[in-house]
Amino acid sequence: MKAIRTYLRAHMREPNFIAYAAMLLVAVLFPITVQFATNGNADYLVGLAADGGVYMLMAIGLNVVVGFAGLLDLGYAAFFAIGSYTYAILASDHMAATPFGHAIHLPFWLLLFIAMFVAACAGVLLGAPTLRLRGDYLAIVTLGFGEIVPQVFSNGGVWTGGVPGMSALDVPKLPFWIQGPWVDQPFGLTGEEFRFTTANLTAYYVLMIVLIIGVVILINNLQHSRLGRAWMAVRENESAAAACGVNTVSIKLLAFSIGAATSGFAGAFYGAKLSYVSSENFGFDVSVTVLAMVVLGGMGNIPGAMIGSIVLYFILFQFLPNAPAQIQGLATSIGLDSLNHATADWPGLGEEVSRMKYVIFGLVLVGIMLLRPQGLLPSQVRKQELTHAGHHEIAQEAG
Amino acid sequence: MSDPILRVSGLTKRFGGLVAVDNVSFDVPTGEVFSLIGPNGAGKTTLFNCITGVYKPTLGSVTFLNKDLTGAPPHRAAKAGIGRTFQNIRLFEYMSALDNVRLGHHSRMKSYLWDSLFKTPRERREEREISAASMELLKLVGLDRHSENYARNLAYGQQRRLEIARALATDPKLLLLDEPAAGFTPQEKVELMDLVGTILKRGITVFLIEHDMKVVMQASQRIAVLDHGEKIAEGTPAEVRGNQRVIEAYLGKSA
Numbered sequence: 238m239k240a241i242r243t244y245l246r247a248h249m250r251e252p253n254f255i256a257y258a259a260m261l262l263v264a265v266l267f268p269i270t271v272q273f274a275t276n277g278n279a280d281y282l283v284g285l286a287a288d289g290g291v292y293m294l295m296a297i298g299l300n301v302v303v304g305f306a307g308l309l310d311l312g313y314a315a316f317f318a319i320g321s322y323t324y325a326i327l328a329s330d331h332m333a334a335t336p337f338g339h340a341i342h343l344p345f346w347l348l349l350f351i352a353m354f355v356a357a358c359a360g361v362l363l364g365a366p367t368l369r370l371r372g373d374y375l376a377i378v379t380l381g382f383g384e385i386v387p388q389v390f391s392n393g394g395v396w397t398g399g400v401p402g403m404s405a406l407d408v409p410k411l412p413f414w415i416q417g418p419w420v421d422q423p424f425g426l427t428g429e430e431f432r433f434t435t436a437n438l439t440a441y442y443v444l445m446i447v448l449i450i451g452v453v454i455l456i457n458n459l460q461h462s463r464l465g466r467a468w469m470a471v472r473e474n475e476s477a478a479a480a481c482g483v484n485t486v487s488i489k490l491l492a493f494s495i496g497a498a499t500s501g502f503a504g505a506f507y508g509a510k511l512s513y514v515s516s517e518n519f520g521f522d523v524s525v526t527v528l529a530m531v532v533l534g535g536m537g538n539i540p541g542a543m544i545g546s547i548v549l550y551f552i553l554f555q556f557l558p559n560a561p562a563q564i565q566g567l568a569t570s571i572g573l574d575s576l577n578h579a580t581a582d583w584p585g586l587g588e589e590v591s592r593m594k595y596v597i598f599g600l601v602l603v604g605i606m607l608l609r610p611q612g613l614l615p616s617q618v619r620k621q622e623l624t625h626a627g628h629h630e631i632a633q634e635a636g
Numbered sequence: 637m638s639d640p641i642l643r644v645s646g647l648t649k650r651f652g653g654l655v656a657v658d659n660v661s662f663d664v665p666t667g668e669v670f671s672l673i674g675p676n677g678a679g680k681t682t683l684f685n686c687i688t689g690v691y692k693p694t695l696g697s698v699t700f701l702n703k704d705l706t707g708a709p710p711h712r713a714a715k716a717g718i719g720r721t722f723q724n725i726r727l728f729e730y731m732s733a734l735d736n737v738r739l740g741h742h743s744r745m746k747s748y749l750w751d752s753l754f755k756t757p758r759e760r761r762e763e764r765e766i767s768a769a770s771m772e773l774l775k776l777v778g779l780d781r782h783s784e785n786y787a788r789n790l791a792y793g794q795q796r797r798l799e800i801a802r803a804l805a806t807d808p809k810l811l812l813l814d815e816p817a818a819g820f821t822p823q824e825k826v827e828l829m830d831l832v833g834t835i836l837k838r839g840i841t842v843f844l845i846e847h848d849m850k851v852v853m854q855a856s857q858r859i860a861v862l863d864h865g866e867k868i869a870e871g872t873p874a875e876v877r878g879n880q881r882v883i884e885a886y887l888g889k890s891a
Contacts, residue, residue: 247798351878374721458752463745463747463763464752465752466731466738466739466742469730469735470728470731470742474728477727477728479690479709480690480710480713480714480722480726481740481742481743481802481805481806482715482743482859483711483739484709485711599689623668
């Protein structure tokens, strides 16, 4: 008890601590609150939040690559795709239709880690030849990789389901020690079998929260270890880091593959929840969205990236899709109903707003970056860098 | 005499048509201060960079502790036991002084990905150990009161000393100091000499590039002189001081 109190007293004022505590609180209260507010019709919203968790995982992973190690990765969705496809191939009837001839149904829990491993290997394969490149060159190579991978999957013929992708993937089942053969038996410990289904999105939500907590703990450990320090050093001054005994190529490769692993992990969850994969879900827009989440949230700071992902996900998948209807309603209620009706040269207010969707999105992004250039919850270092940058240039000019 | 700690033989480095270092050979004896001097642009730093693997020598070899180190990448040179500082200070500006030194321990640490991910007892113990060792080194260079400051916020002289502490953290057997006294006040130079003495007592050989003749003549047992990439003299401070070619290189030929 006393230990907890001293811990709280020591950390209570840290922005990161507050952010973690607030996010945990919201995570717990969110499903209860929305269900209550909508009289139990909020499954859709809870499921949406679980999907948002996928983006949050990716933002946490990309933060390792971009924020910690300072490597610009514009093809991050490729690893997400690799994770999803790994799940799809190894947890559906799909392989029966290929020359392989047998369906593979590995359990979800194992596949989370297999997908992670496969994505990490892809990260190493891409990183090994390219991480000698610096800055812009690396960004272009990753951009290319991000374009190639979905193409490969959509042209994979029977193996990857081609353009339509693969559907009817397995849903997760709780492990046998919780839900073994005794379930559904007269002497069963639990009443009925617990299932992850589209009718029970709260289960995915809870699972997602657990996965995120796990990943945050591990990545946070990494950040405050020998490796996190080395990433920072490589970002700050590569030649000095090398002179201190840091193998810069392998440490960058490690950041790259850990980022890829996190993305693959998220991909497996995504495939399982959607029960469907298609190469169209892994385009450049996903990579850019995740990158924007990291930058907007605060590069190099884990809770920053998480908050960035919440804000952007909300804007992209909740605010913007609903904006046309909301604005139509607003127009009606203030007596401008005529705006809602389409004429020859006016598509109607709702249609107009939905056409302007990405303009609004862009404006919001620009607005946030103008108000908080360091990100919503920046790391101490980034904050310093930004405030000092101006002085530094002046000093250099003078010198 | 024991084996030299570092043997440079026939080392040549060309950048396109420019010969920066031209067929230079010398031995750095173990446990002494060996200095490399020469006018600006003589190729001293290039030579350092060839020894530490920043550049691959065009010709010739670098032998460290009887092992061939020619063309090995910088992190391998560091791991083998060559620590260095830079002529233009290269600290991790936005890391604390303590973290700068802690990073120096990187290649001596045993914990790896697994330990870091799960904060294993081994990892915790090692972090505690290197934190304590790093504080010791900060104390040695007189920066223990600034351990939490960002490196960029330290004064110039403090930054130079922090670089030495960071290099010492790599647990070197040979320490390469590239103009450590540049821009120092006479008082700071005296302190630096004391520090070099302490480093020697720890059994670390010091290889110095320096412009300040007073520092060089006082501190070193042997001196090599470089001019236009060629070694023009080598010997004790007294020998070098009297060498006609050295005087010419520095003051120009008399008519």
